[in-house]
Amino acid sequence: MSEPQPLPVPGVRLGTAQAGIKRVGQRDLVVMELAAGSRCAAVFTRNRFCAAPVHVAREHLAAGSPRWLLINTGNANAGTGEAGMRDARACCQALAQQVGVAPEAVLPFSTGVIGEPLPVDRIVAGLPDAVAALSEAGWQEAGWGILTTDTRPKLASATVQLAGGAVTLTGMAKGSGMIRPNMATMLAFVATDADIPQATLQGLLGEAVAQSFNRVTVDGDTSTNDACTLVATGHSGVALAGEGDRERLASALTDLCVTLARAIARDGEGATRLINVVVEGAQAVAEAERVAFTVAESPLVKTALFAADPNWGRILAAVGRAGIDDLDVAGVTIDLDDYRIAEQGGRAAGYDEAEASRRIQGSEVTIRIGLGRGAAAATVWTCDFSYDYVRINAEYRT
Amino acid sequence: MSEPQPLPVPGVRLGTAQAGIKRVGQRDLVVMELAAGSRCAAVFTRNRFCAAPVHVAREHLAAGSPRWLLINTGNANAGTGEAGMRDARACCQALAQQVGVAPEAVLPFSTGVIGEPLPVDRIVAGLPDAVAALSEAGWQEAGWGILTTDTRPKLASATVQLAGGAVTLTGMAKGSGMIRPNMATMLAFVATDADIPQATLQGLLGEAVAQSFNRVTVDGDTSTNDACTLVATGHSGVALAGEGDRERLASALTDLCVTLARAIARDGEGATRLINVVVEGAQAVAEAERVAFTVAESPLVKTALFAADPNWGRILAAVGRAGIDDLDVAGVTIDLDDYRIAEQGGRAAGYDEAEASRRIQGSEVTIRIGLGRGAAAATVWTCDFSYDYVRINAEYRT
Structure with a gap:
């Protein structure tokens, strides 16, 4: 823009x-x-x-x-x-x-x-x-x-x-x-x-x-x-x-x-990348939104994206704490753009770190999470978390 | 320790x-x-x-x-x-x-x-x-x-x-x-x-x-x-x-x-200060905990504390989004240690920025929030949010 x-x-x-x-x-x-x-x-x-x-x-x-x-x-x-x-x-x-x-x-x-x-x-x-x-x-x-x-x-x-x-x-x-x-x-x-x-x-x-x-x-x-x-x-x-x-x-x-x-x-404070968090396969839109926001607001996910580190473990941990008590972790999938990085509760078969890293080098990244529970979906937009976020907000009034 | x-x-x-x-x-x-x-x-x-x-x-x-x-x-x-x-x-x-x-x-x-x-x-x-x-x-x-x-x-x-x-x-x-x-x-x-x-x-x-x-x-x-x-x-x-x-x-x-x-x-990642968030005057312990966690997890509050900036507006904004629908904002008070910084929905009468700033220079800070709604209380412990948090988590696997 x-x-x-x-x-x-x-x-x-x-x-x-x-x-x-x-x-x-x-x-x-x-x-x-x-x-x-x-x-x-x-x-x-x-x-x-x-x-x-x-x-x-x-x-x-x-x-x-x-x-x-x-x-x-x-x-x-x-x-x-x-x-x-x-x-x-x-x-x-x-x-x-x-x-x-x-x-x-x-x-x-x-x-x-x-x-x-x-x-x-x-x-x-x-x-x-x-x-x-x-x-x-x-x-x-x-x-x-x-x-x-x-x-x-x-x-x-x-x-x-x-x-x-x-x-x-x-x-x-x-x-x-x-x-x-x-x-x-x-x-x-x-x-x-x-x-x-x-x-x-x-x-x-x-x-x-x-x-x-x-x-x-x-x-x-x-x-x-x-x-x-x-x-x-x-x-x-x-x-x-x-x-x-x-x-x-x-x-x-x-x-x-x-x-x-x-x-x-x-244009979020300090942002270097736009992050699309797409959650699909939820039982309800509210459930999809809750998972998407939990991932989108995780400081650990956001700092990893700043470093272009495909740290799927942090995404998975955020999904796991999003409040779905009966979540079947074996049914959850995580993709970076169209590249599968996690499934069956762990790293995807044939996962290649360099390949995954390539998907998050650019100015826009899509994390796609499949919950395998239903047909509802929601997308939340956020940005990565950089040194500049801290600088901007530590110095805002000084 | x-x-x-x-x-x-x-x-x-x-x-x-x-x-x-x-x-x-x-x-x-x-x-x-x-x-x-x-x-x-x-x-x-x-x-x-x-x-x-x-x-x-x-x-x-x-x-x-x-x-x-x-x-x-x-x-x-x-x-x-x-x-x-x-x-x-x-x-x-x-x-x-x-x-x-x-x-x-x-x-x-x-x-x-x-x-x-x-x-x-x-x-x-x-x-x-x-x-x-x-x-x-x-x-x-x-x-x-x-x-x-x-x-x-x-x-x-x-x-x-x-x-x-x-x-x-x-x-x-x-x-x-x-x-x-x-x-x-x-x-x-x-x-x-x-x-x-x-x-x-x-x-x-x-x-x-x-x-x-x-x-x-x-x-x-x-x-x-x-x-x-x-x-x-x-x-x-x-x-x-x-x-x-x-x-x-x-x-x-x-x-x-x-x-x-x-x-x-x-000893939180990158922490320079221990923050005690004390919420009092809640109707229930769960309500006090919810407000305390909302303040304790606000990146804006945590970066301000890193800068030793007594940015009470960010604390007040966090209290306001903590999910208490019938909160009477006029009854809310915020103190840094024993120094009143906000009341009646705004800055406390006689508020002195230098005085407030002195209360958050040290290695331990107490934010005390009075909700004026009841007798329940809870304390949540957290730390400030520094450049080092980003560094540690951007570099964790590299």
Whole structure:
């Protein structure tokens, strides 16, 4: 995903500014304007210590139709108590006044350091620049403007052919550490110009998130600020014309979210490889997910992958502790890409270490685990665990 | 725990040898002789991929009274299928022949690399040296002989005054990585000369392990080889004379196991600090344990502690994702030692970063979390997460 050119979504304009929240010279403030009549669905973190902007965004979403999203990076406004709530509301108020809408029409999103007071003055001072920059072509800039420890923007677009005509889907995401989303990822904003009723929109978002952002993990740490929105402006004039259209849009939306989720894993803190953990032959999807997450979050598996060491014993040990009490270990298989490395409770017959090692030298690795218990499957995306993960997180506030 | 002098346990002799399983010049083979009439209790890993020696030790334990423990490091004999079972039995057979007991009187224990064939020939060739070295004073040498990536032996002793006289408790443990024991730790061997019936012995061991080895985590990875045994030789001639004696012995045994468990966390792979995660005010012990493990296994918390960064936001985020759906975040408090850093969902009033940082500079740190929901508590021991954890685990097999 090196600087892709995302498709504009008619009815959505984005403006990015440098407000001085992060270091000088870095984009850190984004406003997203939704045309009148747009609908907006959202999912938020399930962390009990959710951030002030999550509380305020939920309130404002319940109050009516959002017209503006206000996103800052550099400060999460989390763990900030009542002052944090006042600060989030003050930022919404300032943008609302400037553009002439009610404060409830603004949804706030923050990401960055936890526990520091939000620099409201800098955000408010940066708003005119952000509003002046508004453009339907603003996705690329905005993709940069929402990053924290990410090294590159994460953007994706698709055109979906529905019965009534073509619609556009474009989305951006950020996230690199504290990534184990639970009902939403760090921050992701997706928009379409299709005309979609509110309830359908929320349903589509929930389904897509369950199969994408909720299956990515960098370090197992669910953030306090996770949020994902899906906006439908209706500006294409194309509505969903039945179950076939819904399926086509749902499928394109899920694919787009998977692309963004994989981009998050690939850009995980310190990552040198994207890891696909595919679990098949489970009795239920939840069982497949549990095994996949256990493997994907094992520090021993992740450090071995950093070293390009096909240490199947660590994968096998992680499968063994994933909580399936009646697992028949003789039925479990482990492949690296299409190369069988473990079966019958041990190393595969004819296993060749050099051959196995070749499968994990590249920038993307697939671990395929067969449980031999049923037909359910799930894929979880993660990254390897390097010295740089420790460096980034040991030095984050210094 | 720098080379403590453990107390001998009458009726237990230990012999250590260099069998060449690890690098040349390293102690890697230990035999432990239990006097006739000794009783032995044991708990084993709940990892579904448990190692061949775990299967064989369980079988032999069920078959009768063990007289010998045979422990090798350098090779876990795990993920080795049917050949691994044959190898474990062959080692038991060799020792049994040499010392004139039935093979079922030998319990095998292995630790080290997963998935490599056990070097049976070297183990068998090393047995005469180990047997020749047998001594009641052999604990110190044996403590070295069972280590893998550990940097120091872990030994502890206590004298317990019972109604009928004094008895001795001595134990040793090993473990540094793949440490999140589930019903037992990596390897731990405890012995006493008290006279204790088998059922009581197993009960005492289960209670002690639940409060010690089952509350330590280095990396969340439950091993395939975890095992802990408790031997009672009866050689003191002192039996348990009632509930008071049982309580005294249980308390001393738990203390000894906690000492060994803390030594494992302190010597965790790459560790620079021992971390005590104390959770209080929970509605149930299981709830306190869940929160404590979530904090203790958070890579973000552990890297911050490596950097001596009092990043309370990461602790708070971990508490928030620990699965307590009705947690009242306003009631949660976080202290570093006795210094309040978070309360009311945010930073504590009067919080001073320099003051907080001073509490985590040392070799031992206590994070104290108050949930404000009840009277249950639990402590989990872990360590920080350093560059060396990545180095050790990226280079383990190279």
